Amino acid sequence: MAFNVKMMVMKRWLCTYVQVSMDVKHCAVKLSVHPCRGLVDEKFVVVVQNVPPGIQLTVHAFHRCEDGHGWEAFAHYVSDASGSVNVSRDASLGGTYSGVEQMGLLWSLRPVPGSKPGLRMRKMNVQTPMEFTISVHQGFRSEGFLDQVPLASQVVERWYMAPGVRRIPITQDDLSATLFLPSGPGPFPAILDLWGGSGQLVEYRAALLASHGFASLALDYLTPKITQETGKMVDDSYFEKAFGFLQQYPQVLTGRIAMLGLSFGCSVTLRIAAYSLVVKPTCAVCISGSHVQPIGAKQEDIFAFYDQYSDKIQVNEKNQAVMKMMLLPITSDPTLKVDVGRVQCPLLLVVGEDDQNWPVLESAQDMKEMMERAGNSHLLTILSYPDAGHLIEPPYAPHTQVSSFRSIGTRHKVTALWGGRSVAHAYAQEDSWKKMLAFFRHNLYAAP
Amino acid sequence: MNVKHRAVKLSVHPSRGLVDEKFVIVVQSVPPGVQLTVHAFHRCEGGHGWEAFAHYVSDAHGSVNVSQHASMGGTYSGVEQMGLLWSLRPVPGTKPGLRLRKMNVQTPMEFTISVHLGYRTEGFMDQAALASQVVERWYMAPGVRRIPVTKDGLSATLFLPSGPGPFPAILDLWGDASQLVEYRAALLASHGFASLPLDYLTPKMSQDTSKMVDNSYFEKAFRFLQHHPQVLADRIAMLAISYGSSFMLKMLAYSDVVKPTCAVCINGTHMQPIIAKQEDLFAFYNHYSDKIQVNEKKQKIMKMMWLPITSDPTLKVDVGRVQCPLLLVVGEDDQSWPSSESAVDMKEMMKRAGNSHLLTILSYPNAGHLIEPPYSPHSKASSFRSISIQQKTLWGGQCVAHAYAQEDCWKKMLAFLHHHLYAAHYGPPASRLTAKF
Numbered sequence: 001m002a003f004n005v006k007m008m009v010m011k012r013w014l015c016t017y018v019q020v021s022m023d024v025k026h027c028a029v030k031l032s033v034h035p036c037r038g039l040v041d042e043k044f045v046v047v048v049q050n051v052p053p054g055i056q057l058t059v060h061a062f063h064r065c066e067d068g069h070g071w072e073a074f075a076h077y078v079s080d081a082s083g084s085v086n087v088s089r090d091a092s093l094g095g096t097y098s099g100v101e102q103m104g105l106l107w108s109l110r111p112v113p114g115s116k117p118g119l120r121m122r123k124m125n126v127q128t129p130m131e132f133t134i135s136v137h138q139g140f141r142s143e144g145f146l147d148q149v150p151l152a153s154q155v156v157e158r159w160y161m162a163p164g165v166r167r168i169p170i171t172q173d174d175l176s177a178t179l180f181l182p183s184g185p186g187p188f189p190a191i192l193d194l195w196g197g198s199g200q201l202v203e204y205r206a207a208l209l210a211s212h213g214f215a216s217l218a219l220d221y222l223t224p225k226i227t228q229e230t231g232k233m234v235d236d237s238y239f240e241k242a243f244g245f246l247q248q249y250p251q252v253l254t255g256r257i258a259m260l261g262l263s264f265g266c267s268v269t270l271r272i273a274a275y276s277l278v279v280k281p282t283c284a285v286c287i288s289g290s291h292v293q294p295i296g297a298k299q300e301d302i303f304a305f306y307d308q309y310s311d312k313i314q315v316n317e318k319n320q321a322v323m324k325m326m327l328l329p330i331t332s333d334p335t336l337k338v339d340v341g342r343v344q345c346p347l348l349l350v351v352g353e354d355d356q357n358w359p360v361l362e363s364a365q366d367m368k369e370m371m372e373r374a375g376n377s378h379l380l381t382i383l384s385y386p387d388a389g390h391l392i393e394p395p396y397a398p399h400t401q402v403s404s405f406r407s408i409g410t411r412h413k414v415t416a417l418w419g420g421r422s423v424a425h426a427y428a429q430e431d432s433w434k435k436m437l438a439f440f441r442h443n444l445y446a447a448p
Numbered sequence: 449m450n451v452k453h454r455a456v457k458l459s460v461h462p463s464r465g466l467v468d469e470k471f472v473i474v475v476q477s478v479p480p481g482v483q484l485t486v487h488a489f490h491r492c493e494g495g496h497g498w499e500a501f502a503h504y505v506s507d508a509h510g511s512v513n514v515s516q517h518a519s520m521g522g523t524y525s526g527v528e529q530m531g532l533l534w535s536l537r538p539v540p541g542t543k544p545g546l547r548l549r550k551m552n553v554q555t556p557m558e559f560t561i562s563v564h565l566g567y568r569t570e571g572f573m574d575q576a577a578l579a580s581q582v583v584e585r586w587y588m589a590p591g592v593r594r595i596p597v598t599k600d601g602l603s604a605t606l607f608l609p610s611g612p613g614p615f616p617a618i619l620d621l622w623g624d625a626s627q628l629v630e631y632r633a634a635l636l637a638s639h640g641f642a643s644l645p646l647d648y649l650t651p652k653m654s655q656d657t658s659k660m661v662d663n664s665y666f667e668k669a670f671r672f673l674q675h676h677p678q679v680l681a682d683r684i685a686m687l688a689i690s691y692g693s694s695f696m697l698k699m700l701a702y703s704d705v706v707k708p709t710c711a712v713c714i715n716g717t718h719m720q721p722i723i724a725k726q727e728d729l730f731a732f733y734n735h736y737s738d739k740i741q742v743n744e745k746k747q748k749i750m751k752m753m754w755l756p757i758t759s760d761p762t763l764k765v766d767v768g769r770v771q772c773p774l775l776l777v778v779g780e781d782d783q784s785w786p787s788s789e790s791a792v793d794m795k796e797m798m799k800r801a802g803n804s805h806l807l808t809i810l811s812y813p814n815a816g817h818l819i820e821p822p823y824s825p826h827s828k829a830s831s832f833r834s835i836s837i838q839q840k841t842l843w844g845g846q847c848v849a850h851a852y853a854q855e856d857c858w859k860k861m862l863a864f865l866h867h868h869l870y871a872a873h874y875g876p877p878a879s880r881l882t883a884k885f
Contacts (some may be wrong), residue, residue, distance in 0.1 A: 028680055028683065028870050030866075034641070035462060035465060035469065036589045036610075037464040037465070037586065038462060038464065039462075042462065050871055108678060152611045152614060154590075154611045155589075156590060162464075162581075162582075163581075183581045184458065184579045185577055185579070187455070188455060211463070213457050268861040422504060445455050445457050445476070446476075446477055
């Protein structure tokens with residue numbers, strides 16, 4: 001090997017393998033995270049300064065979620081010639097993510113070792129911020145972060161609610177919902193927000209949408225008070241009531257109400273968009289959903305329909321349920337899928353191609369063909385993400401590949417495989433959110 | 449044009465930030481070529497309303513971007529990204545002489561930015577805006593700790609940055625404010641400096657004994673920082689504005705105990721009787737009070753008291769004895785202190801003494817006395833309640849130039865402090881190379 005090449009190899013090797021034991025502590029290491037307060041979908045820049053050049057450092061993130069579990073992420077860096085590390089510019093050499101990933105410290109968060117399995121990070125109280133502690137440690141570490149004092153650390157707040165957003169619990173007409181109004185007098189365009197099969201009233205996405213100027217109604221339709229009291233699931237009149245509530249609300253623009261559904265919420269959204277004589281959304285977004293369902297059936301029967309295929313669920317070697325097999329192949333029976341050829345509003349489908357829970361890719365394909373045949377495919381946009389999984393959440397939420405899941409319909413508790421590879425899933429969350437907001441803005445604000 | 453049936457979209461990004469961060473205000477979804485007024489409103493702790501406004505015309509896309517488009521008039525004109533904050537003024541009908549200051553730094557300041565149809569100059573509260581957005585501006589970053597300090601007779605508050613430390617520190621001296629002012633120190637802590645604002649004019653011990661503090665009080669404060677476990681003992685700076693500068697410069701030159709790593713002096717003077725108790729200092733200043741001029745608005749122009757700068761060496765600090773980097777910030781239109789003239793005189797003294805390499809002067813044409821953190825409204829004159837007098841004082845400064853001075857010098861001050869307190873001390877570490885084969 002030529003001498004200069006040998007020197008280059010030696011230098012690179014030295015940077016990677018030589019361990020410089022330095023007393024970094026007498027340097028005042030400066031860590032800044034900018035901004036230190038932001039909405040959950042905003043980026044931040046993490047910069048470490050004032051360390052010796054060429055030393056190994058670990059940047060660490062820690063969060064204690066509402067139910068008390070610890071979550072952490074970390075990445076290994078080497079400081080540059082000016083004695084600094086910039087996470088948005090420098091490559092992580094390993095950790096919970098690698099390469100240049102500005103927001104990796106958030107989306108690669110995982111439960112700390114020793115946590116019970118199957119956890120999912122969800123903020124239920126949206127009126128307070130999530131707090132993360134970003135810290136920098138000497139050397140390449142992968143554990144024991146809480147046992148030693150870092151070189152520096154910074155607390156960061158991440159909010160779902162912008163200042164001025166109002167949270168209003170709604171219980172009229174037997175609705176179990178929460179309305180989030182943006183800052184300002186209004187009136188505002190609105191979004192009816194439907195989550196998936198585990199039920200409960202999940203507010204964070206609606207709170208974030210309100211922070212972007214959309215009055216948003218998070219609606220519990222699987223475990224609302226009325227179902228808890230009567231034991232009976234709601235029917236479509238419940239959604240009509242919710243839509244009607246928004247139409248009549250003084251701070252909502254009547255002719256500008258969209259629907260947004262994830263997972264089982266898509267089943268509702270597609271059915272309503274295609275068949276309801278009362279609910280005419282201005283536009284609709286379906287994330288990780290399918291149009292396959294028995295048409296004209298009650299909610300309980302829809303669950304029973306899915307349940308009959310439960311023997312098709314595959315369980316992998318880690319005892320995780322791959323539930324998408326239940327509905328594959330996509331049926332050709334028209335009574336068992338929503339006739340999306342009847343949809344009359346712009347429709348955006350968000351598809352994680354590695355979704356293991358619902359057959360979203362195959363469903364999207366089938367829906368496209370149906371709309372092409374019906375002549376309304378100009379209304380359809382599909383965002384399809386290779387290697388993204390089922391739980392496509394707002395950006396920088398940690399990728400949940402697997403978690404404990406108790407479906408309201410079946411009442412079984414399983415360990416569901418949602419799918420997705422972390423990096424690709426994080427990209428899908430960030431990209432689809434940006435495009436969803438643009439889709440809503442275009443259809444609810446800009447269009448006359 | 450009836451804009452009301454449209455959904456006008458106003459965004460202020462970020463909607464939460466530190467007080468020295470910029471935001472971008474964008475109005476969208478209005479027809480092109482429409483006249484609009486963008487308005488800011490704030491109700492301060494004293495209950496008074498403050499407002500600013502600017503007139504814009506929407507572009508061909510039906511939008512206005514305050515950081516790109518020119519205001520056609522209002523409380524500022526031209527392209528001014530942060531004009532809605534620094535041009536805030538008390539709403540009509542408010543009592544005169546107000547100054548906007550946040551005393552409780554643990555909560556944010558809230559501003560309501562709104563957009564109105566047409567060119568308006570008044571009556572904003574009487575009509576519904578097309579859209580509005582609440583914005584929070586904080587002095588304290590998350591994780592910054594506020595610790596009241598009362599030991600050793602000190603009246604102070606310590607702000608520690610987020611993290612385990614130890615941190616470089618700053619001893620923060622305001623002027624003749626009659627109370628402990630915390631917001632600048634809170635903001636400095638948000639930038640990584642442990643900061644101690646010190647009440648040296650109305651501390652509890654002066655209230656209890658009716659005696660003003662002497663130099664030993666400042667030395668105690670400095671030692672308190674040196675001994676604090678989360679402070680790096682050899683990295684303590686001093687920062688002073690106005691009257692606080694008098695004490696700071698004196699200590700820089702003469703104290704055997706107070707040896708700051710560097711010092712920043714905003715609109716101060718080195719003129720004072722050197723061997724004097726604080727009570728005598730006030731008497732000295734009052735001695736020249738007949739030189740104070742009063743303008744047609746009955747505002748006192750106090751800087752005349754000290755002019756011309758004396759040549760008597762017993763009446764000014766010998767800055768030739770200063771041994772640390774010194775940054776002077778000068779508002780050239782300062783009407784209350786002779787900052788410009790003093791800076792010139794100090795520079796000459798330091799040249800003669802051979803230590804002028806330590807000196808940096810930031811001099812701002814048309815900036816006034818009260819050079820505050822960025823985007824604070826420019827206070828050209830206010831009721832000034834000194835511990836000895838109450839008067840309407842002219843601070844000076846032209847709004848736009850003063851706002852520029854605040855923004856520019858804050859950035860440079862932070863860089864100066866960062867350079868001397870963080871970067872400069874990185875020396876050759878004790879190192880041991882262990883090669884892994």
